[in-house]
Amino acid sequence: MAEKMRLTIGLVTKPGTTMQYHTGGWRTYRAVINQEKCIGCRRCADSCPDGAPFECAHDGKKKKFCVNYDYCKGCGICAYECPVDAIDMAVEEK
Amino acid sequence: MAALEDLYASGHRACAGCGCALFLKTLMRVAGPDVIVTNSTGCMEVVSTPYPESAWKVPWIHSLFENNAPVAAGIEAALKATGRKGNTKVIAIGGDGATFDIGFGLLSGVMERGHDILYICYDNEAYMNTGIQRSGSTPYDASTTTTPAGKMSFGNQRPKKNVPAIMAAHGVPYVATTSMGYPADFTKKVRKALSIEGPKYLQVHATCVPGWGIDGALSLEILRLAVETGLYPLYEYENGQITSVKKIKNRKPVKEYLDKQKRYSHLFKMPGGDREIEKIQHIADLNAKHFNLDIEEKATAKEKEAKEE
Ligand SMILES: Cc1ncc(C[n+]2csc(CCOP(=O)(O)OP(=O)(O)O)c2C)c(N)n1
Ligand code: SF4
Ligand code: SF4
Ligand code: SF4
Ligand SMILES: [Mg+2]
Numbered sequence: 403m404a405e406k407m408r409l410t411i412g413l414v415t416k417p418g419t420t421m422q423y424h425t426g427g428w429r430t431y432r433a434v435i436n437q438e439k440c441i442g443c444r445r446c447a448d449s450c451p452d453g454a455p456f457e458c459a460h461d462g463k464k465k466k467f468c469v470n471y472d473y474c475k476g477c478g479i480c481a482y483e484c485p486v487d488a489i490d491m492a493v494e495e496k
Numbered sequence: 497m498a499a500l501e502d503l504y505a506s507g508h509r510a511c512a513g514c515g516c517a518l519f520l521k522t523l524m525r526v527a528g529p530d531v532i533v534t535n536s537t538g539c540m541e542v543v544s545t546p547y548p549e550s551a552w553k554v555p556w557i558h559s560l561f562e563n564n565a566p567v568a569a570g571i572e573a574a575l576k577a578t579g580r581k582g583n584t585k586v587i588a589i590g591g592d593g594a595t596f597d598i599g600f601g602l603l604s605g606v607m608e609r610g611h612d613i614l615y616i617c618y619d620n621e622a623y624m625n626t627g628i629q630r631s632g633s634t635p636y637d638a639s640t641t642t643t644p645a646g647k648m649s650f651g652n653q654r655p656k657k658n659v660p661a662i663m664a665a666h667g668v669p670y671v672a673t674t675s676m677g678y679p680a681d682f683t684k685k686v687r688k689a690l691s692i693e694g695p696k697y698l699q700v701h702a703t704c705v706p707g708w709g710i711d712g713a714l715s716l717e718i719l720r721l722a723v724e725t726g727l728y729p730l731y732e733y734e735n736g737q738i739t740s741v742k743k744i745k746n747r748k749p750v751k752e753y754l755d756k757q758k759r760y761s762h763l764f765k766m767p768g769g770d771r772e773i774e775k776i777q778h779i780a781d782l783n784a785k786h787f788n789l790d791i792e793e794k795a796t797a798k799e800k801e802a803k804e805e
Pocket of ligand 3: 432433449450451452453454455469473474475476477478479480481513
């Protein structure tokens with residue numbers, strides 16, 4: 403019988419490591435949330451393919467959302483989906 | 497920060513506005529950490545694992561294009577054989593090319609053998625990762641690089657293959673279609689599928705920004721239009737029988753879905769395009785009839801009766 407040997411087949415990577423790469427560098431527009439208007443419904447967070455919007459504050463009545471610019475690619479889905487038009491797509495100044 | 501908790505991490509390389517990436521993110525939010533994921537070759541495999549990085553925070557494996565479902569089945573069998581199955585769910589993720597065409601026979605075998613896995617096809621309606629080639633899922637008249645619209649044709653001339661019906665014909669306990677345009681419907685169906693023992697098949701309509709030629713901001717709006725026009729009906733099969741259908745109030749004309757996508761733009765420019773749009777409307781009408789999609793307002797039903805008398 404052949405001798406037993408350790409063999410790692412294929413490639414193995416560490417979990418969640420794409421986070422070290424900032425896709426924010428791709429965008430032309432950035433999603434900017436108007437905190438005054440935001441009603442904290444989470445819709446932006448639930449419709450962003452890049453997990454950029456997150457809960458960042460609470461005014462005593464409502465949650466408020468912000469955007470993590472490390473990952474926002476500027477697709478505009480959140481701005482389109484926001485029920486109260488609280489998100490503007492502003493041209494990225496580099 | 498929400499992004500840090502996601503089991504499908506940010507920093508993945510999907511195009512801005514990709515509906516398929518939203519599918520992965522949402523799926524992992526619903527499924528939780530006790531899962532093992534297998535992935536066939538395709539966009540979601542490629543964008544989630546740019547070596548040496550990975551967006552996955554759960555065990556995940558990519559083998560070959562065609563053997564995604566059997567790899568999942570093998571994992572499930574191994575977990576059972578070693579007494580480690582517990583509550584761990586095995587989820588196989590494949591694109592439409594992998595599901596409808598290349599991995600089709602092997603998927604059929606897995607469904608037939610009764611493995612306890614959830615197979616999810618994210619349906620962006622073509623082979624996107626290699627540059628938009630037609631698959632068995634590409635809808636009628638969509639222009640792709642292998643079915644280009646032009647003097648000779650209006651694009652893909654074959655209808656979309658009815659894979660959910662084929663999966664249901666295997667006698668599996670659960671088959672459903674859903675759409676990233678309806679996150680609540682998606683969440684409900686994933687939860688339900690994961691609660692059922694045996695082979696399950698879920699097909700999720702999801703946008704591809706360059707493949708469909710759309711404005712990424714409209715990703716979810718366009719998916720909703722596919723449902724609201726009757727072109728992508730959402731339904732469930734349980735043990736071979738259709739048990740639920742997402743009803744539509746005031747079904748919209750298919751034009752409203754088609755005119756937002758470059759893959760159909762030739763229909764609005766070429767002579768004879770109108771007739772083709774009528775044919776697509778006919779497909780939607782047949783879906784509406786087959787699945788009984790339309791909600792008939794009570795008053796209008798009465799009016800209709802009155803008219804018929
Ligand atoms: C056996 C085999 N055939 C072809 C390919 C090339 N290939 C890699 S990804 C891909 C497209 C996959 O299409 P689909 O499954 O629909 O996923 P999508 O890229 O659209 O997300 C193709 C054809 C391959 N890797 N292996
Ligand atoms: S969708 Fe709009 S209102 Fe809702 S949380 Fe996001 S920014 Fe606030
Ligand atoms: S613009 Fe797109 S990537 Fe940026 S936060 Fe909104 S949905 Fe996410
Ligand atoms: S090519 Fe299409 S499916 Fe692939 S990452 Fe881009 S938008 Fe998503
Ligand atoms: Mg595809």
